[in-house]
Amino acid sequence: MTPAASGALALAAQVRAGERSAASVLEESLAAIRGRDPELHCFNALADAHAxxxxDEVDRLVASGTDPGPLAGVPVALKDNICTRSAPTTCSSRILAGWTPPYDATVVSRLAAAGAVVVGKTNLDEFAMGSSTENSATGPTRNPWDTGRVPGGSSGGSAAAVAAGMVPVALGSDTGGSIRQPAALCGVVGVKPTYGVVSRYGLVAFASSLDQIGPLATTVAEAAAVLEAIAGHDDRDSTSLEQAAPRCSEVLDDGARGLRVGVVADFLADASPDCTGAVRAAADVLAGHGASVEEVALPELLHGLSAYYLIAPAEASSNLARYDGVRYGLRVDAPDVETMNGRTRAAGFGPEVKRRVMLGTYVLSAGYYDAYYAQAQRVRTLVARAFARAYAGVDVLLAPTTPSVAFPLGSKTSDPLEMYLADLFTIPSNLAGHPAMSVPFALGEGGMPVGVQVLAPALGERAMFRAAAVVESGADPRARGPVPARGAR
Amino acid sequence: MSGQLSTEEVAHIARLARLEITEEESATYAGQLSAILEHVDAVRRLDTAGVPPTSHAFELRNVLRADEPRPCLERDEVLAGAPRAEDGRFLVPRILGEEP
Structure with missing residues (x-):
């Protein structure tokens, strides 16, 4: 049995009770990675020596009668934009190839404090810009359900690693859907917490007002446990919330009685029949458990995509200015510093990163700032207001996570705009700073998993997890990873 | 300005963004960026009169810590990640315009 098949919570319980060693759990995880990663390419690097x-440290603690923590001995994979001293952090970019950070991200220290064991760094779209993990300098990750299809992105390596049973849980980052979309496409649970619940210290910045770290897992309960381990205020992130992180594990058995659920009607028209059908069926499950369900009209949310593709590139163009060939990573030598900067960035960044840096530079430039960037920020307000209107009447919203199931590799790479549409339903929560999560629910076209998205207002994680647990209880168990190896179909 | 970018404009943006690109790349990016701008142009037509802009989901405030010395990153460890370093400093090519 692979570590993921046992489940993170069962593994931690066994390790804490001394019934299994953390070392043996780790070796199982590493063996699963060795077995399937040559085909899937989920990992950019392993941290096996450090792991x-x-x-061993976890096992020594158990032997000495000390509790190593709630995630004792649980192997965890980290998206390769989360800084680790134990392994290089490359963001799947040539510009950071081989760079090992001089510090650990806060989430890395918190995972260690909870007893978890980081096994390695997972592939992503370069600097988290993409929805398929094809924009990677280390090559694409493949979907374990069908290796001819993408795993989604940008946290595709993390989602695929969990779905393939290499690790029971992983961390990703979500700027416009980069945890939820690959989770949906790989049949796993993916959570984007409220902005500020998880520290961004040590997360390589893409769009700072939108980025948030969150867990991917095979079950809602495991995702809740990982979120609780990494959440909480951090002095080293000035946008970290002061409030105590929501305790989600304790509401998982509360059921849906009295819960008010809104179905985002505007999204249903833009999703494929299998994705729309899953949302309606999930709504029926909630209603069957005593929730009230109504459709809500939120047309403003559909403008989120356009606002996002102005705001995120603008922030990215500023954040990525630091890759100038001076302090870390690649340098292409030139006689003067400006030419060195330009050649380094030309050689170091891939095409999608260049597109977004130029788009962001353009919309922030004199003469276009008001027409594009400031206008996009006003639309961001409209999105937040639409959510506020909805949440005056409901506790959570239900929506498709994605417009379709996982698409074939290469099918959207020639048209950037087509790829951007994959994030249509996930982006609004980032713009508003709200939590949202994807739960695997059904099998759709080609036998691929379909996710249902549960959205909640800021710090509404408890209601979100409560609803997600009920949705999960009514889901098709075949839609959930881990999946056995079965190649391309 | 209807969201159509010329090859010359793209070359100018690339210079601002410190990206060396070829003429051929400028033409490719001009087409792609124009298509993206055309799509997001819907945003410009929305009526947002009286709507304040949001730069951040929650209100930001200045966060200060006590002004006391505390350990920072080790210099040698930081410089170890740099492409070139010398005498405890980052080494860069000539910045000022005079001949060497």
Whole structure:
């Protein structure tokens, strides 16, 4: 049995009770990675030496009668834009190839404090810009359900690693859907917490007002446990919320009685029949458990995509200015510094990163700032107001996570705009700073998994997890990873 | 301005963004960026009169810590990640315009 098949919580319970060693759990995880990663390419790097030290440490704690923590011995994979001293952090970019950060991200320290063992760094679209994990300097990740299809992105390596049973849980980052979309496409649970609930210290910045770290797991309960381990205020992130992080594990058995659920009607028209059908069926499950369900009209949310593709590139063009060939990563030598900057960035960034940096530079430039960037920020307000209107009457919203199931590799790479549409339903929550999560629910076209998205207002994680647990209880169990190896179909 | 970018404009933006690109790339990006701008142009037509802009989901405030010395990153460890370093500093090519 692979570590993911056992489940993170069962593994932690066994390790804490001394019934299994963290070292043996780790070796199982590493064996699963060795077995399937040559085909799937979920990992950019393994931190196996460091992981073995960590696992031994966990086992020593157990032997000495000390509790290593709620995630004792649980192997965790980290998206390769989360800084680790134990392994290079490359963002799947040539410009950071081989760079090992001089510090750990806050989430890395928190995972260690909870007893978890980081096994390695997962592939992503370069600097988290993309929806398929094809924009990677290390090559694409493949979907374990069908290796001819993409895993989604940008946290595609993390989603695929969990779906393939290499690790029971992983962390990703979500700027416009980069945790939820690959989770949906790989049949796993993916959570984007409220902005500020999880520290961004050590997360390589893409669009700072939108980025948030969150868990991917095979079950809602495991995702809740990981979120609780990494959440909480951090002095080293000035946007970290002061409030205590929501305790989500304790509401998972509360059921849906009295819960008010809104179905986002505007999204249903833009999704494929299998994705729309899953949302309606999930709504029926909630209603069957005593929730009230109504359709809500939120047409403003559909403008989120356009606002996002102005705001995120603008922030990215500023954040990525730091890759100038001076302090880290690649340098292409030139006689003067400006030419060195230009050649380094030309050689180091891939086409999608260049597109977004130029788009962002353009919309922030004199003469276009008001027409594009400031206008997009006003639309961001309209999106937040639409959500506020909805949440005056409901506790959570239900929507498709994605417009379709996982698409074939290469099918959207020639048209950037087509790829951007994959994030249509996930972006509004980032613009508003709200939590949202994807739960695997049904099988759709080609036998591929379909996710249902549960959205909640800021710090509404408890209601969100409560609804998600009920949705999960009514889901088709075949739609959930881990999946056995079965190649391309 | 209807969201159509010329090859010359793209070359100018690339210079601002410190990206060396070829003429051929400028033409490709001009087409792609124009298509993206055309799509997001819907945003410009929305009536937002009286709507304040949102730069951040929650209100930001200045966060200060006590002004006391505390350990920072080790210099040598930081410089180890740099492409070139010398005498405890980052080494860069000539910045000022005079001949060497």
């Amino acid at each position: 073995r030290e960590r696992a």
